[in-house]
Amino acid sequence: MTDESIRVEIDHLRREIERHNDLYYKHASPVISDQEYDALERRLRALEAEYPELAAADSPTVCVGADSDSRFPSRPHSHPMLSLANSYDPLEVTAFVKRLRRDLGREDLVFTVEPKIDGVALAVRYRDGLLTTALTRGDGRSGDDVSDNARTITELPARLDDSWPGVFPGEAPRSFEVRGEAYLRLTRFGQLNRMRAAEGLEPMANPRNATAGTLKTLDSREVARRGLSVFCYQLFSLEPEDAPDLSSHQVEMEVIRSLGLPTNPFLRTATDPEEIMARLDELAVLRQGLDYQIDGAVIKLDDRAQQVSLGATAKSPRWGLAFKFPAAEAVTRLLDITVQVGRTGVITPVAELEPVGLAGSTVSRATLHNWDEMARKDIRIGDTVVVVKGGDIIPKILRVLTDRREGGEYALDQPVDCPVCGTPVQSDPEQVAVRCVNPLCPAVLAGRLRHFAGRDAADIDGLGGKWVDSFLELGLIVTPDDLFNLERDQLAVLPGWGEKSADRLMTGLARAKSRPWSARIFSLGIPQVGVTTARTLAGRFDSIDALCGATAEDLADLPDIGPIVAASIVEFLSHASTSEFINNLKKSGFLLEKEEIEEVDDGGLSGPMAGKTVVLTGTLDNLTRDQAKALIRAAGGKVAGSVSGRTDYVVAGGKAGSKLEKALQWGVEVLDESGFLALVQPGDGNHGND
Ligand SMILES: [Zn+2]
Incomplete structure (x- = not known):
């Protein structure tokens, strides 16, 4: 390669990495996998090492990607917020251990291994036990102030309780900064996406993007509704005279825990590459059963004095390594693209794939989002494609293996007419969508x-x-x-x-x-x-x-x-x-005003349960809680939360607990599901008192 072609490649790599940084940090919507991103960065790093004359101070290999958002005030970090160097290769774990042993001149090093939570880094400050500030990573020097949003995270107490025996036990400073990873539980993420689907909104691609988007939401009440969680992993004192003696990472984690802040329960130690790999294997197995996503493991040198003597580069501390699990990817054929028309008329292309196993499930369909996205990735019917589960949840097509094309592949044009009713479609540039505007489609x-x-x-x-x-x-x-x-x-x-x-x-x-x-x-x-x-x-x-x-x-x-x-x-x-x-x-009697219907229904005097108070407990086979409540109200009854002498019925499903015991104590009539249904079915109203 000539110098000129290398210069061109370096320029191209820097621009690409910056573009992906923007998509990742500012828009929380990455279009390539972490693995692909790291490959770009690795290539750039290699070229810059080989041709030092082409290095630049503003290269993305030197600067941390920025998540700065002008809607939030930016504030400086107390200490630079660096990210660890990434690796996918077990050989690099060995190289990392070797390098540290060489640099420190000793063999007897202890490493900690923890899960790498796939979330968003937060730096949270407490002064005299009160949560004062929370910053995102930003560019690593300063971050966006998302304090109001961080306060909605129930696991981060707004005020540390001094009466808690573990708080401020000599080692812990009164004013400190704790760093951690905010994340969304998978169960919560699923609930949120079901709610979005009910609202006709696109599902969020994965929990990490959802977390990033949530932290950058202006309405803190909405943030609270989303229900973020956090795991903390680092602690600094904010008062030099009050600096705690955190002799090792393990002690640091103990102190964080003693402050009543959440830490991940998995923290193991290892002394050589083989042991580290065994811990990584352990995590890879554990990962399947967790209610949050981890994308790898964090390996740290445990001893604080050794960490300090190694120091950091501009971008990463030298004493740590993030080992990433390979992303769940599979190669398959794009057999066809079908077109769906939603209730608002929005027309969406969907990939029909040759079924392929991916992260424990079979994938045969993937979303293609819209025609812009399809054109950008040059996706054609008949293509061989790489499918990923975006954050292991929703399958999508990552890229096309264009070198496997045989010539018969063809792109699906944006429809001119609605595929269902034939009405000419309209473009909606606001949402990058095309829609059928025929109300009778x-x-x-x-x-x-x-x-x-x-x-x-x-x-x-x-x-x-x-x-x-x-x-x-x-x-x-x-x-x-x-x-x-x-x-x-x-x-x-x-x-x-x-x-x-x-x-x-x-x-x-x-x-x-x-x-x-x-x-x-x-x-x-x-x-x-x-x-x-x-x-x-x-x-x-x-x-x-x-x-x-x-x-x-x-x-x-x-x-x-x-x-x-x-x-x-x-x-x-x-x-x-x-x-x-x-x-x-x-x-038709479907009144569109706020009238007395609800009140009448809640305490109504007609219906088979008129005036009765009913308590639900356990899981019903055929009804959700809400459906059962609706039936009780429709039958004129009231739903109460706990059993008392005034309770008329307890409806008990499977795994009923103390409420059932109480019902027996109070002599309250207990109905099973079929007895309950028989009672609330109209026309069968005298069943319950037998
Ligand atoms: Zn139509």
């Missing part, structure tokens, strides 16, 4: 009906997704309001139906009318309005007429509602088809 209608019947909306028991499709096909219904014109006898004779299913749907439809006001707003399927926004609207507007009278400016003044959502609400409500839909719903 069958795909849009089915999506709207499913949304209306969904659990957070009208919650219509007895109307599964496949019945929506067949009702549409039979021409029985078009829009959700038509559901209320369905007749019992007409349903009872449908193939696959009968008296029982017809009755169930009729009951479900009747109950839908007494859903909470916010759920009735949500059921309308206003684009961009999820459960949370519907609640905000329900709190501010007492009727749909009042909501229709609001301007986009009025709406944008409400918490959680930005200008895009406000415009979307106004646009939807001003549509002629929406007015008709709303009028028809009103005529």
Whole structure:
């Protein structure tokens, strides 16, 4: 290679790495895997070492990537916040141990091994036991002040309790900075994505991006709702005279724990590369069962004095190494691209893959997001592709193996017409989306009906997704309001139906009318309005007429509602088809105002459980807690949290605990699930007292 071609490659690598840094840190939406990123950086590092005359002080190999965000004030770190050097290769673990033994001139070194949490680094300061500041890594010298958001992390106490016996035990400073990794539990991440799906939002790609995005959310209440967690791993005193004697990393972790701050329970020691590798294997197995993602292990020299004598480069401490587990990747063929039309008309391409095993499951579909993304990655039908599970959760196509092309591959153009109804599509540059704008598009209608019947909306028991499709096909219904014109006898004779299913749907439809006001707003399927926004609207507007009278400016003044959502609400409500839909719903008795329905329902005097107080305990086989509560309320009963002398019934499912014992103590009637259902089913109201 000539010097010129090397200069060009170095320039290219620096620009690429900076672009990926931006995507990773500023937008929290990386488009390449960590492994690929590290490969770019490694190549750049090698070239810079070989051609020192081409090195530069502002090269990304010298600077830490920045997550700075102008919406948050930037503040300097108490100590530079460096990141550890990364490695994927066991041989580098051996080289690391050898280098440290050589530099320190001794063989008897002790290393610690901990999981590397796949989250976002935070530096949190406590002064006299109070949480004062929390900063992101930023560029390593200063970070963004996300203190308000960090205070919502329940595991980070806002005030350390002095009465706690472990706090400030001689070794621990009163004013200190603790560093750790904020993360989202996988169970919590799953819940959040299900909520987003219910709101018609794209799922978050992985827990780490979700964590980064959450920390950079301006509304701290929303941050609190997301429920971040944290593991701490480093401690500094903020007062020189109060510096604790942290003789080793193990002692440091003990002191952090004694302060009542969370640390990861896995902390092992090792004295040679073989032992370190055994610990890494141990972690790799443990990893499968954890409720959070780890992407590797952190290996540190344990002794503090030895750490200090080794020091750090501008970017990384010399006494530590991050060993990363290989990302879950698989190679397969892209057989076809199908196109989905959602309830708001947004058209999404989906990859149909030759089934391939990936991180313990079989993957046959992957999201392609949109046509811009497809064009950027040059994805063609027939391609051999590398599939990854983004943060091991949602499969996506990472890249195309273009050298495996045989010539027959072809790109799928952005559709000109809706694949379902044939209406010309419209581009929505705001969301990089194309959409079908035909309000009568069958795909849009089915999506709207499913949304209306969904659990957070009208919650219509007895109307599964496949019945929506067949009702549409039979021409029985078009829009959700038509559901209320369905007749019992007409349903009872449908193939696959009968008296029982017809009755169930009729009951479900009747109950839908007494859903909470916010759920009735949500059921309308206003684009961009999820459960949370519907609640905000329900709190501010007492009727749909009042909501229709609001301007986009009025709406944008409400918490959680930005200008895009406000415009979307106004646009939807001003549509002629929406007015008709709303009028028809009103005529059918599905009232669109905040009236007394809920109060009547909560303590109503009609129904088989009229005036009765009911306690639920254990897990029911066929009903969720919320469904059971809804049935009790619909039957005129009240739901209470604990058993007392005034309890009329205890409904006990599997694994019922102390509430069941109490019921027996108080002599309260206990119902099992079938007894309960028999009691609340209309027309069978005297079952419970036998
Ligand atoms: Zn269409």
